[in-house]
Amino acid sequence: MSDQTGDYLKRAKAGDVRALAKLLTALENEGPACLKRHPELLSPPNAAFRLGLTGPPGAGKSTLIGQLITRLRAKGLRVGILAVDPSSPFTQGAILGDRIRYTEHFSDEGVFIRSLGSRGSLGGLSSSAYLMVRAFDVAKFDVVLLETVGVGQTELEIMNVADLVAVTLVPESGDSIQAMKAGLLEIADLFVVNKGDRPGADAFVRELEAALHLDPRAPATPIPIVKTTATSGDGVDALVAKIEEERAGSEWKKKRASLERLKAEAKSLLRQKAEREIDARVSTVASANEFAQLFD
Amino acid sequence: MSDQTGDYLKRAKAGDVRALAKLLTALENEGPACLKRHPELLSPPNAAFRLGLTGPPGAGKSTLIGQLITRLRAKGLRVGILAVDPSSPFTQGAILGDRIRYTEHFSDEGVFIRSLGSRGSLGGLSSSAYLMVRAFDVAKFDVVLLETVGVGQTELEIMNVADLVAVTLVPESGDSIQAMKAGLLEIADLFVVNKGDRPGADAFVRELEAALHLDPRAPATPIPIVKTTATSGDGVDALVAKIEEERAGSEWKKKRASLERLKAEAKSLLRQKAEREIDARVSTVASANEFAQLFD
Numbered sequence: 001m002s003d004q005t006g007d008y009l010k011r012a013k014a015g016d017v018r019a020l021a022k023l024l025t026a027l028e029n030e031g032p033a034c035l036k037r038h039p040e041l042l043s044p045p046n047a048a049f050r051l052g053l054t055g056p057p058g059a060g061k062s063t064l065i066g067q068l069i070t071r072l073r074a075k076g077l078r079v080g081i082l083a084v085d086p087s088s089p090f091t092q093g094a095i096l097g098d099r100i101r102y103t104e105h106f107s108d109e110g111v112f113i114r115s116l117g118s119r120g121s122l123g124g125l126s127s128s129a130y131l132m133v134r135a136f137d138v139a140k141f142d143v144v145l146l147e148t149v150g151v152g153q154t155e156l157e158i159m160n161v162a163d164l165v166a167v168t169l170v171p172e173s174g175d176s177i178q179a180m181k182a183g184l185l186e187i188a189d190l191f192v193v194n195k196g197d198r199p200g201a202d203a204f205v206r207e208l209e210a211a212l213h214l215d216p217r218a219p220a221t222p223i224p225i226v227k228t229t230a231t232s233g234d235g236v237d238a239l240v241a242k243i244e245e246e247r248a249g250s251e252w253k254k255k256r257a258s259l260e261r262l263k264a265e266a267k268s269l270l271r272q273k274a275e276r277e278i279d280a281r282v283s284t285v286a287s288a289n290e291f292a293q294l295f296d
Numbered sequence: 297m298s299d300q301t302g303d304y305l306k307r308a309k310a311g312d313v314r315a316l317a318k319l320l321t322a323l324e325n326e327g328p329a330c331l332k333r334h335p336e337l338l339s340p341p342n343a344a345f346r347l348g349l350t351g352p353p354g355a356g357k358s359t360l361i362g363q364l365i366t367r368l369r370a371k372g373l374r375v376g377i378l379a380v381d382p383s384s385p386f387t388q389g390a391i392l393g394d395r396i397r398y399t400e401h402f403s404d405e406g407v408f409i410r411s412l413g414s415r416g417s418l419g420g421l422s423s424s425a426y427l428m429v430r431a432f433d434v435a436k437f438d439v440v441l442l443e444t445v446g447v448g449q450t451e452l453e454i455m456n457v458a459d460l461v462a463v464t465l466v467p468e469s470g471d472s473i474q475a476m477k478a479g480l481l482e483i484a485d486l487f488v489v490n491k492g493d494r495p496g497a498d499a500f501v502r503e504l505e506a507a508l509h510l511d512p513r514a515p516a517t518p519i520p521i522v523k524t525t526a527t528s529g530d531g532v533d534a535l536v537a538k539i540e541e542e543r544a545g546s547e548w549k550k551k552r553a554s555l556e557r558l559k560a561e562a563k564s565l566l567r568q569k570a571e572r573e574i575d576a577r578v579s580t581v582a583s584a585n586e587f588a589q590l591f592d
Contacts (some may be wrong), residue, residue, distance in 0.1 A: 032591040036439060041587050262587045266578045274570035282562045291558045292338050294566060295328040 005030060009038055012139040017109055024114055027131040032269040034131060044137035047256065048080065049247040052146045052162025054187070059168040060194040063230035064239075065145050071240045073110055077142035083115040084129055084148045096234045113143070127272035130265055133161055143243070159187045160264040163252035168192045171204035185215060188223055190242060196227040197236055218227065301326060305334055308435040313405055316435045320410055323427040327572075328565040329566060330427060340433035343552065344376065345543040348442045348458025350483070355464040356490040359526035360535075362442050367536045369406055373438035379411040380444045382426055408437070423568035426561055429457055440541070455483045456560040459548035460539065464488045467500035481511060484519055490530055492523040 005026045011019030027034050035042050046155065065081060072079045115124055127242050136144045146202055148158050158165060167188040193205050212218045226242060228235035246252060286290050307315030323330050331338050349357050361377060368375045373434045375589045412422055417574050425442070444454050454461060463484040501521055510512045522538060524531035542548060551557065581587050
């Protein structure tokens with residue numbers, strides 16, 4: 001199995017997207033052990049910039065991603081998409097049909113989409129996601145878009161994987177306060193207020209600014225807010241500019257190489273490995289006595 | 297250490313509450329291994345009925361527990377309290393001072409309170425809670441009240457520990473629908489609508505009944521709803537009657553002895569054991585190379 005993975009790695013590195021597809025599946029099956037077997041995955045020669053997009057269901061994240069793909073492709077960048085949201089239309093390939101296919105920049109080699117369920121029974125980010133983003137690095141992609149649905153543990157973990165976390169909200173009364181409560185403030189590097197053509201959108205942006213200003217947890221430098229209308233494309237250029245500005249810098253590479261990041265990733269990978277082992281072990285228990293034997 | 301735990305066990309069984317206090321601490325330190333070392337913990341000769349009380353902060357759970365203690369003590373029952381809610385006033389002993397001390401039935405031996413934080417970093421019920429309820433069994437308590445705050449993983453896990461789960465709500469518009477969303481329906485054996493003296497309380501009870509009736513996940517036999525006003529004690533007798541009715545039956549003993557329960561408990565205990573080991577292991581990582589070594 002390991003040799004085959006090595007073969008997929010080599011071919012994915014040379015630009016073969018079919019091999020990349022197989023590589024992602026192989027990594028999912030192999031689990032974290034692949035990091036030791038394949039040093040290239042551990043320290044990839046290339047780093048794809050990872051944009052995490054999170055937010056409540058219905059905030060228009062998928063439509064926004066469709067717009068981002070079009071624009072990033074127009075710049076000649078190779079874009080990978082990992083949809084960790086099980087309700088994402090990417091799962092059905094809808095966006096691919098709706099928005100990507102007709103752009104003049106679309107090509108098989110330039111856009112690669114993979115959806116994966118959040119596997120951990122405790123609700124964390126699938127350990128496969130941690131491995132797959134590394135595959136996109138090896139395969140020389142420029143940008144990886146990570147789509148998650150903004151509730152719970154997965155969104156906290158996206159911080160450990162993404163280089164820039166964009167929290168997508170819609171202009172609805174009370175939403176900004178909800179965002180604070182849900183802990184989204186702690187993970188947001190950037191807020192995207194989508195559906196910006198709705199009445200009250202500007203008021204919502206001001207309300208969010210005020211809420212951010214008042215929150216004691218907010219950083220000294222205000223978190224940027226970008227207003228978009230994903231359906232028409234309005235404001236998406238400003239979002240792309242933010243991404244490109246960040247990507248041109250070196251901060252994200254430093255952050256990614258930090259020991260803190262590695263440790264967070266290690267914990268998540270090991271926990272999910274342990275969880276699978278425990279589930280398998282416990283499933284065989286058939287009596288109270290066997291139950292006690294588990295705790296040697 | 298194990299011998300000392302055995303000594304505490306023996307003394308707690310003989311009614312020594314100071315030994316029980318030490319036993320609980322010893323179990324916390326020893327972890328699940330104690331189940332193998334001390335067969336009495338694994339299959340206790342006595343079973344204390346476990347009432348899980350969960351619900352949003354501010355629903356009046358602690359005041360309600362104060363009232364329950366008074367009434368259960370009046371029946372001569374020994375009552376243990378495990379407060380898993382870190383914001384519970386039991387942590388500060390406030391209820392003990394406010395409500396219990398003056399009752400004629402209060403005695404050191406009859407009421408035992410322990411608060412513990414929810415330890416698992418992934419938000420599950422502390423593995424100590426699983427062990428501590430068994431200690432109350434051994435110490436021949438009649439009832440254990442488990443207080444948790446109604447958000448997240450802890451409340452799902454309370455199902456695996458409690459014999460009867462009472463979800464406490466307050467009459468506020470939209471609360472019943474929120475309860476469904478938060479998954480409280482799946483865990484509720486009983487709803488307590490507290491603050492029943494508020495205007496709109498009766499309307500809220502009807503709204504909740506209707507919501508339960510309409511929900512496709514609701515069981516065929518309607519989930520009972522008890523309206524209480526914990527501050528005055530109104531309705532608490534009806535709640536006690538429900539507890540006593542359930543406790544007199546044998547269903548809860550069957551459920552507790554089921555393999556399904558044991559397996560759920562085993563998974564939780566092993567996960568938290570693994571989590572501690574992983575945290576310790578990862579904390580020593582000092583380079584990307586050492587990181588890879590974790591995944592042998």
